[in-house]
Amino acid sequence: xxxxxxxxxxxxxxxxxxxxxxxxxxxxxxxxxxxxxxxxxxxxxxxxxxxxxxxxxxxxxxxxxxxxxxxxxxxxxxxxxxxxxxxxxxxxxxxxxxxxxxxxxxxxxxxxxxxxxxxxxxxxxxxxxxxxxxxxxxxxxxxxxxx
Amino acid sequence: xxxxxxxxxxxxxxxxxxxxxxxxxxxxxxxxxxxxxxxxxxxxxxxxxxxxxxxxxxxxxxxxxxxxxxxxxxxxxxxxxxxxxxxxxxxxxxxxxxxxxxxxxxxxxxxxxxxxxxxxxxxxxxxxxxxxxxxxxxxxxxxxxxx
DNA sequence: CTCATTTCAGCAATACTGACATCC
DNA sequence: CGGATGTCAGTAATGCTGAAATGA
Numbered sequence: 435x436x437x438x439x440x441x442x443x444x445x446x447x448x449x450x451x452x453x454x455x456x457x458x459x460x461x462x463x464x465x466x467x468x469x470x471x472x473x474x475x476x477x478x479x480x481x482x483x484x485x486x487x488x489x490x491x492x493x494x495x496x497x498x499x500x501x502x503x504x505x506x507x508x509x510x511x512x513x514x515x516x517x518x519x520x521x522x523x524x525x526x527x528x529x530x531x532x533x534x535x536x537x538x539x540x541x542x543x544x545x546x547x548x549x550x551x552x553x554x555x556x557x558x559x560x561x562x563x564x565x566x567x568x569x570x571x572x573x574x575x576x577x578x579x580x581x
Numbered sequence: 582x583x584x585x586x587x588x589x590x591x592x593x594x595x596x597x598x599x600x601x602x603x604x605x606x607x608x609x610x611x612x613x614x615x616x617x618x619x620x621x622x623x624x625x626x627x628x629x630x631x632x633x634x635x636x637x638x639x640x641x642x643x644x645x646x647x648x649x650x651x652x653x654x655x656x657x658x659x660x661x662x663x664x665x666x667x668x669x670x671x672x673x674x675x676x677x678x679x680x681x682x683x684x685x686x687x688x689x690x691x692x693x694x695x696x697x698x699x700x701x702x703x704x705x706x707x708x709x710x711x712x713x714x715x716x717x718x719x720x721x722x723x724x725x726x727x728x
Numbered sequence: 729c730t731c732a733t734t735t736c737a738g739c740a741a742t743a744c745t746g747a748c749a750t751c752c
Numbered sequence: 753c754g755g756a757t758g759t760c761a762g763t764a765a766t767g768c769t770g771a772a773a774t775g776a
Contacts, residue, residue: 435743437646441632443693444625448712449606449700451719454646456603458723459596481590492733499584499601501767506735528733528775546590553596559725560718565595568718571711572598576605578706582767639757648744653759675751675757732776738769745763752756 459556466552472545475500475508480517480534480542488531490523517541606703613699619692622647622655627664627681627689635678637670664688 437454444450464474478498483489486497495505509532512518517538523529534542557565584601591597611621625645630636633644642652656679659665664685670676681689704712 435646435648437644439644440646441625441629441644443628443632445720446716447696447700448704448716448719449610449696451716451723452599452603452606455719455722456599459599463596478588478591482588485588485590490733497584497586497588499582499587501582501769502733503735503737503769504767526733526776530734549594549596553594557595557722559721564718564721567714568722569593569595569598571707571715571718572595572602573592574706574711575602575704575715576598637757648742649757650745650759650761651743673752673757677758730776733774735772735774737771740766740768742766743764745761747761748759750757750759752754 459553462556463549463552466548467545470544470548472541472548475504476512476517477542477545477549479505479508479512480538480545483518483532483534484539484542487533488523489533490526490529491532492529494532512538515541606700609703610696610699613695614692617691617695619688619695622651623659623664624689624692624696626652626655626659627685627692630665630679630681631686631689634680635670636680637673637676638679639676641679659685662688 436457440450440454460474467473467477475498478500479494482494482497491505491509492502494509495502498505500508509518509520509530513520515537516535519533519535519538520530523531557568560568583604587597587601607621614621614624622645625647626641629641629644636644638652638656639649641656642649645652647655656665656667656677660667662684663682666680666682666685667677670678704715707715
Protein backbone atom coordinates (compact mmCIF):
# COMPACT_ATOMS: atom_id res chain seq x y z
CA UNK A 435 0.00 0.00 0.00
CA UNK A 436 2.98 2.31 -0.50
CA UNK A 437 1.94 5.50 -2.17
CA UNK A 438 3.28 7.00 -5.35
CA UNK A 439 2.50 10.54 -6.42
CA UNK A 440 0.10 11.22 -3.61
CA UNK A 441 -2.00 14.35 -4.08
CA UNK A 442 -0.55 17.63 -2.81
CA UNK A 443 -3.38 18.11 -0.35
CA UNK A 444 -2.35 14.95 1.43
CA UNK A 445 1.38 15.15 0.97
CA UNK A 446 1.43 18.42 2.86
CA UNK A 447 -0.47 17.12 5.87
CA UNK A 448 1.32 15.93 8.99
CA UNK A 449 -1.27 13.20 9.53
CA UNK A 450 -0.60 11.74 6.09
CA UNK A 451 3.13 12.11 6.44
CA UNK A 452 3.10 10.48 9.84
CA UNK A 453 1.17 7.52 8.50
CA UNK A 454 3.50 7.11 5.53
CA UNK A 455 6.69 7.50 7.50
CA UNK A 456 5.47 5.17 10.23
CA UNK A 457 4.49 2.62 7.63
CA UNK A 458 7.89 2.61 6.02
CA UNK A 459 9.94 2.57 9.16
CA UNK A 460 7.71 0.04 10.89
CA UNK A 461 7.87 -2.24 7.90
CA UNK A 462 11.64 -2.03 7.66
CA UNK A 463 12.00 -2.87 11.33
CA UNK A 464 9.45 -5.69 11.13
CA UNK A 465 11.18 -7.21 8.11
CA UNK A 466 14.57 -7.20 9.79
CA UNK A 467 13.14 -8.67 12.96
CA UNK A 468 11.42 -11.37 10.92
CA UNK A 469 14.84 -12.14 9.49
CA UNK A 470 15.96 -13.31 12.92
CA UNK A 471 12.64 -14.96 13.75
CA UNK A 472 11.37 -12.16 15.95
CA UNK A 473 8.47 -9.75 16.09
CA UNK A 474 8.26 -6.20 17.33
CA UNK A 475 6.18 -7.35 20.29
CA UNK A 476 8.99 -9.75 21.25
CA UNK A 477 11.39 -6.87 21.37
CA UNK A 478 8.99 -4.71 23.35
CA UNK A 479 8.29 -7.41 25.91
CA UNK A 480 11.94 -8.25 26.44
CA UNK A 481 12.83 -4.58 26.73
CA UNK A 482 10.07 -3.99 29.26
CA UNK A 483 11.17 -6.96 31.32
CA UNK A 484 14.78 -5.85 31.25
CA UNK A 485 13.67 -2.59 32.77
CA UNK A 486 11.05 -3.74 35.26
CA UNK A 487 11.08 -7.25 36.48
CA UNK A 488 9.46 -9.34 37.80
CA UNK A 489 6.23 -8.26 36.29
CA UNK A 490 2.73 -9.61 35.74
CA UNK A 491 1.39 -10.35 32.28
CA UNK A 492 -1.23 -7.64 32.45
CA UNK A 493 1.27 -5.01 33.48
CA UNK A 494 3.66 -6.14 30.77
CA UNK A 495 0.88 -5.90 28.22
CA UNK A 496 0.04 -2.35 29.28
CA UNK A 497 3.62 -1.21 29.03
CA UNK A 498 4.08 -2.80 25.63
CA UNK A 499 0.85 -1.50 24.17
CA UNK A 500 -0.40 -5.02 23.62
CA UNK A 501 -3.82 -6.29 24.62
CA UNK A 502 -3.79 -8.61 27.63
CA UNK A 503 -5.53 -11.29 25.61
CA UNK A 504 -2.84 -11.14 22.95
CA UNK A 505 -0.07 -11.18 25.53
CA UNK A 506 -0.98 -14.76 26.42
CA UNK A 507 0.39 -16.28 23.24
CA UNK A 508 3.32 -13.90 23.21
CA UNK A 509 4.49 -14.94 26.68
CA UNK A 510 3.88 -18.55 25.78
CA UNK A 511 6.18 -18.15 22.82
CA UNK A 512 8.89 -16.33 24.77
CA UNK A 513 8.92 -18.96 27.50
CA UNK A 514 9.10 -21.73 24.90
CA UNK A 515 12.11 -19.98 23.45
CA UNK A 516 13.67 -19.86 26.90
CA UNK A 517 13.83 -16.07 26.90
CA UNK A 518 11.32 -15.47 29.67
CA UNK A 519 10.84 -17.31 32.94
CA UNK A 520 7.29 -17.67 34.21
CA UNK A 521 6.44 -18.67 37.75
CA UNK A 522 3.34 -18.23 39.87
CA UNK A 523 3.37 -15.13 42.06
CA UNK A 524 3.24 -16.30 45.70
CA UNK A 525 1.81 -12.95 46.82
CA UNK A 526 -1.10 -12.96 44.37
CA UNK A 527 -2.08 -16.30 43.01
CA UNK A 528 -3.85 -14.87 39.98
CA UNK A 529 -0.58 -13.60 38.60
CA UNK A 530 2.58 -14.81 37.07
CA UNK A 531 5.96 -13.42 37.91
CA UNK A 532 7.68 -12.90 34.59
CA UNK A 533 11.37 -12.25 34.29
CA UNK A 534 14.16 -12.32 31.74
CA UNK A 535 16.42 -15.35 31.54
CA UNK A 536 20.11 -14.93 30.67
CA UNK A 537 19.27 -16.18 27.18
CA UNK A 538 16.54 -13.56 27.08
CA UNK A 539 19.03 -10.84 27.90
CA UNK A 540 21.27 -11.99 25.09
CA UNK A 541 18.30 -12.13 22.75
CA UNK A 542 17.30 -8.63 23.78
CA UNK A 543 20.75 -7.28 22.95
CA UNK A 544 20.54 -9.01 19.59
CA UNK A 545 17.13 -7.52 18.84
CA UNK A 546 18.26 -4.11 20.05
CA UNK A 547 21.02 -4.21 17.47
CA UNK A 548 18.70 -5.36 14.69
CA UNK A 549 16.18 -2.65 15.47
CA UNK A 550 18.83 0.04 15.72
CA UNK A 551 20.29 -0.97 12.39
CA UNK A 552 16.91 -1.10 10.66
CA UNK A 553 15.99 2.24 12.12
CA UNK A 554 19.27 3.73 11.03
CA UNK A 555 18.67 2.55 7.48
CA UNK A 556 15.09 3.75 7.36
CA UNK A 557 16.07 7.17 8.66
CA UNK A 558 19.26 7.51 6.64
CA UNK A 559 18.11 10.70 4.89
CA UNK A 560 18.20 12.45 8.26
CA UNK A 561 21.31 13.65 10.02
CA UNK A 562 21.87 12.77 13.65
CA UNK A 563 20.72 16.21 14.71
CA UNK A 564 17.59 15.89 12.60
CA UNK A 565 16.79 12.52 14.14
CA UNK A 566 17.03 14.06 17.56
CA UNK A 567 14.72 16.82 16.50
CA UNK A 568 12.27 14.33 15.08
CA UNK A 569 12.35 12.29 18.28
CA UNK A 570 11.81 15.42 20.31
CA UNK A 571 8.85 16.58 18.26
CA UNK A 572 7.25 13.16 18.29
CA UNK A 573 7.71 12.85 22.02
CA UNK A 574 5.92 16.14 22.44
CA UNK A 575 3.05 14.91 20.30
CA UNK A 576 2.76 11.61 22.13
CA UNK A 577 3.08 12.90 25.67
CA UNK A 578 1.36 16.20 25.17
CA UNK A 579 -1.83 14.72 23.83
CA UNK A 580 -3.54 13.90 27.05
CA UNK A 581 -6.32 16.28 26.32
CA UNK B 582 -3.28 -0.67 22.28
CA UNK B 583 -2.22 2.72 23.62
CA UNK B 584 0.89 2.43 25.69
CA UNK B 585 1.44 3.56 29.24
CA UNK B 586 4.88 3.72 30.81
CA UNK B 587 6.64 2.21 27.86
CA UNK B 588 10.21 1.14 28.58
CA UNK B 589 12.93 3.75 28.11
CA UNK B 590 14.67 1.71 25.44
CA UNK B 591 11.58 2.00 23.27
CA UNK B 592 10.47 5.47 24.25
CA UNK B 593 13.74 6.87 22.98
CA UNK B 594 13.55 5.24 19.56
CA UNK B 595 12.22 7.13 16.56
CA UNK B 596 10.60 3.96 15.22
CA UNK B 597 8.57 3.51 18.40
CA UNK B 598 7.72 7.18 18.61
CA UNK B 599 6.64 7.25 14.99
CA UNK B 600 4.35 4.30 15.52
CA UNK B 601 2.82 5.82 18.65
CA UNK B 602 2.35 9.26 17.19
CA UNK B 603 0.94 7.89 13.97
CA UNK B 604 -1.46 5.72 15.91
CA UNK B 605 -2.80 8.62 17.93
CA UNK B 606 -3.13 11.08 15.10
CA UNK B 607 -4.51 8.53 12.68
CA UNK B 608 -7.09 7.43 15.20
CA UNK B 609 -8.18 10.97 15.95
CA UNK B 610 -8.60 11.70 12.26
CA UNK B 611 -10.42 8.41 11.63
CA UNK B 612 -12.82 9.03 14.51
CA UNK B 613 -13.71 12.49 13.29
CA UNK B 614 -14.19 11.27 9.75
CA UNK B 615 -16.39 8.46 11.03
CA UNK B 616 -18.45 11.19 12.70
CA UNK B 617 -19.46 12.46 9.28
CA UNK B 618 -19.77 8.99 7.77
CA UNK B 619 -16.45 9.06 5.97
CA UNK B 620 -13.22 7.12 5.92
CA UNK B 621 -9.67 8.24 5.33
CA UNK B 622 -9.65 6.47 1.97
CA UNK B 623 -12.71 8.50 0.95
CA UNK B 624 -10.82 11.66 1.64
CA UNK B 625 -7.73 10.45 -0.18
CA UNK B 626 -9.67 9.40 -3.26
CA UNK B 627 -11.62 12.64 -3.49
CA UNK B 628 -8.45 14.67 -2.99
CA UNK B 629 -6.62 12.71 -5.67
CA UNK B 630 -9.48 13.17 -8.11
CA UNK B 631 -9.67 16.88 -7.40
CA UNK B 632 -6.07 17.14 -8.40
CA UNK B 633 -5.90 14.77 -11.38
CA UNK B 634 -9.03 13.91 -13.21
CA UNK B 635 -10.23 11.97 -15.07
CA UNK B 636 -8.36 9.03 -13.78
CA UNK B 637 -8.47 5.25 -13.92
CA UNK B 638 -9.22 3.15 -10.86
CA UNK B 639 -5.78 1.57 -10.80
CA UNK B 640 -4.03 4.91 -11.01
CA UNK B 641 -6.25 6.33 -8.32
CA UNK B 642 -5.45 3.36 -6.12
CA UNK B 643 -1.72 3.86 -6.58
CA UNK B 644 -1.90 7.52 -5.72
CA UNK B 645 -4.01 6.86 -2.63
CA UNK B 646 -1.89 4.00 -1.36
CA UNK B 647 -4.83 1.62 -1.61
CA UNK B 648 -4.68 -1.78 -3.26
CA UNK B 649 -6.48 -1.81 -6.56
CA UNK B 650 -8.62 -4.73 -5.43
CA UNK B 651 -9.78 -2.69 -2.44
CA UNK B 652 -10.41 0.34 -4.61
CA UNK B 653 -13.32 -1.48 -6.27
CA UNK B 654 -15.63 -1.23 -3.27
CA UNK B 655 -14.40 2.25 -2.44
CA UNK B 656 -15.27 3.62 -5.88
CA UNK B 657 -18.56 1.77 -5.75
CA UNK B 658 -19.37 3.52 -2.50
CA UNK B 659 -18.32 6.96 -3.73
CA UNK B 660 -20.41 6.66 -6.88
CA UNK B 661 -23.41 5.50 -4.84
CA UNK B 662 -23.00 8.62 -2.73
CA UNK B 663 -22.93 10.71 -5.88
CA UNK B 664 -19.46 12.05 -5.18
CA UNK B 665 -17.67 10.37 -8.05
CA UNK B 666 -18.77 9.91 -11.64
CA UNK B 667 -17.72 6.71 -13.38
CA UNK B 668 -17.87 6.21 -17.13
CA UNK B 669 -16.12 3.83 -19.49
CA UNK B 670 -12.96 5.22 -21.05
CA UNK B 671 -13.50 5.36 -24.82
CA UNK B 672 -9.75 5.29 -25.47
CA UNK B 673 -9.07 2.17 -23.42
CA UNK B 674 -11.96 -0.13 -22.87
CA UNK B 675 -10.43 -1.81 -19.83
CA UNK B 676 -10.62 1.41 -17.85
CA UNK B 677 -13.07 3.70 -16.22
CA UNK B 678 -12.82 7.44 -16.36
CA UNK B 679 -13.38 8.62 -12.84
CA UNK B 680 -14.07 12.23 -11.96
CA UNK B 681 -15.42 14.36 -9.15
CA UNK B 682 -19.03 15.50 -9.24
CA UNK B 683 -19.99 18.92 -7.88
CA UNK B 684 -21.35 17.14 -4.80
CA UNK B 685 -18.00 15.37 -4.53
CA UNK B 686 -16.19 18.70 -4.55
CA UNK B 687 -18.39 19.94 -1.72
CA UNK B 688 -17.84 16.73 0.18
CA UNK B 689 -14.10 17.06 -0.30
CA UNK B 690 -14.12 20.55 1.18
CA UNK B 691 -16.11 19.24 4.11
CA UNK B 692 -13.67 16.39 4.70
CA UNK B 693 -10.71 18.72 4.28
CA UNK B 694 -12.07 20.80 7.11
CA UNK B 695 -12.74 17.80 9.33
CA UNK B 696 -9.25 16.41 8.76
CA UNK B 697 -7.60 19.77 9.33
CA UNK B 698 -9.46 20.24 12.59
CA UNK B 699 -8.68 16.74 13.83
CA UNK B 700 -5.06 17.16 12.90
CA UNK B 701 -4.91 20.49 14.65
CA UNK B 702 -6.27 18.95 17.82
CA UNK B 703 -3.98 15.95 17.71
CA UNK B 704 -0.95 18.16 17.17
CA UNK B 705 -1.93 20.87 19.61
CA UNK B 706 1.21 20.47 21.75
CA UNK B 707 3.23 21.69 18.78
CA UNK B 708 3.54 25.29 17.66
CA UNK B 709 2.99 26.19 14.02
CA UNK B 710 6.72 26.34 13.45
CA UNK B 711 7.19 22.96 15.06
CA UNK B 712 4.51 21.44 12.87
CA UNK B 713 6.30 22.76 9.83
CA UNK B 714 9.53 21.26 11.07
CA UNK B 715 7.84 17.95 11.70
CA UNK B 716 6.32 17.94 8.22
CA UNK B 717 9.67 18.77 6.73
CA UNK B 718 11.50 16.01 8.58
CA UNK B 719 8.83 13.45 7.74
CA UNK B 720 8.86 14.46 4.10
CA UNK B 721 12.59 13.87 4.04
CA UNK B 722 12.12 10.43 5.54
CA UNK B 723 9.36 9.46 3.14
CA UNK B 724 10.92 10.77 -0.05
CA UNK B 725 14.50 10.08 0.80
CA UNK B 726 14.02 6.40 1.45
CA UNK B 727 14.20 5.11 -2.03
CA UNK B 728 17.37 3.26 -1.38
C1' DC C 729 -19.90 -7.54 45.94
C1' DT C 730 -16.10 -5.11 43.74
C1' DC C 731 -12.29 -5.48 40.87
C1' DA C 732 -8.00 -7.50 38.60
C1' DT C 733 -5.75 -11.33 36.27
C1' DT C 734 -5.25 -15.05 32.91
C1' DT C 735 -7.32 -17.26 29.32
C1' DC C 736 -10.08 -18.31 25.25
C1' DA C 737 -13.26 -17.77 21.38
C1' DG C 738 -14.57 -14.93 18.11
C1' DC C 739 -15.13 -10.61 15.46
C1' DA C 740 -13.86 -6.44 12.65
C1' DA C 741 -10.99 -3.81 9.91
C1' DT C 742 -6.96 -3.71 7.05
C1' DA C 743 -3.63 -5.17 3.71
C1' DC C 744 -2.47 -8.29 0.75
C1' DT C 745 -2.36 -12.63 -2.71
C1' DG C 746 -3.90 -15.17 -6.51
C1' DA C 747 -6.68 -15.77 -10.01
C1' DC C 748 -9.62 -14.68 -13.98
C1' DA C 749 -11.57 -12.22 -18.01
C1' DT C 750 -10.77 -8.50 -20.75
C1' DC C 751 -8.24 -5.52 -23.39
C1' DC C 752 -3.90 -2.68 -25.04
C1' DC D 753 3.21 -12.72 -26.60
C1' DG D 754 3.85 -9.50 -22.30
C1' DG D 755 1.52 -6.34 -19.51
C1' DA D 756 -2.33 -3.47 -17.54
C1' DT D 757 -7.10 -3.24 -15.78
C1' DG D 758 -11.26 -4.24 -13.05
C1' DT D 759 -13.07 -7.74 -10.26
C1' DC D 760 -13.65 -11.30 -6.80
C1' DA D 761 -12.48 -14.84 -3.34
C1' DG D 762 -9.75 -15.89 0.10
C1' DT D 763 -5.97 -15.25 3.49
C1' DA D 764 -3.01 -13.22 7.16
C1' DA D 765 -1.99 -10.23 10.65
C1' DT D 766 -3.69 -7.00 13.95
C1' DG D 767 -6.41 -5.10 17.47
C1' DC D 768 -10.35 -5.49 19.93
C1' DT D 769 -14.76 -7.41 22.62
C1' DG D 770 -17.01 -10.49 25.68
C1' DA D 771 -17.04 -13.80 28.79
C1' DA D 772 -15.48 -17.34 31.94
C1' DA D 773 -12.69 -18.99 35.94
C1' DT D 774 -9.97 -17.73 39.71
C1' DG D 775 -8.66 -15.02 43.36
C1' DA D 776 -7.51 -10.33 45.94
